[in-house]
Amino acid sequence: GNSVTQMEGPVTLSEEAFLTINCTYTATGYPSLFWYVQYPGEGLQLLLKATKADDKGSNKGFEATYRKETTSFHLEKGSVQVSDSAVYFCALSDPNFGNEKLTFGTGTRLTIIP
């Protein structure tokens, strides 16, 4: 079955540091890949996505590239801010269910200190 493996947290960085959160996946077919972010006390919201190999998703300074050869979708940001503190979830869609069903990773809690 499909699965997503995320970097274990928590991750603590200083403001303006470089961020990488690793994500690898196992899937049949050609899923879309996503990063969702959950701020304290809120639901998840889409941060970025990529729908095919070599696509790069980007939003709010975050980027991730769909790497089929390494089955990875690592999240990066060049300079993090305190406001980026949140839990980040990597996810993939299931082409066998019309890309409706998502499989989520366990989440990585990120804390940015001033």
Next chain:
Amino acid sequence: DARVTQTPRHKVTEMGQEVTMRCQPILGHNTVFWYRQTMMQGLELLAYFRNRAPLDDSGMPKDRFSAEMPDATLATLKIQPSEPRDSAVYFCASQPGGEDTQYFGPGTRLTVL
């Protein structure tokens, strides 16, 4: 700015009581999901509907959980009887037809004593 709404936001109840959680999906979204989030299990899909028809409820304990969509503007998740292990945050999400992005509500935090 259209959003998924969920009520109640917080619920504390005693073991054995019935709990009903409600979700209003974004107008025009035809797919609705129920998830449960716990520290131990992470985010689990409980059930989902397309055009109000249940498509998959394999993640839901059938003996005590039930999910319905009485109409296109309301989805409900019911637990009867509730148990302490049901304590979690329950999220509803909706998705427009033909798209793969899910829009999550703020969640209902359930505590069963």
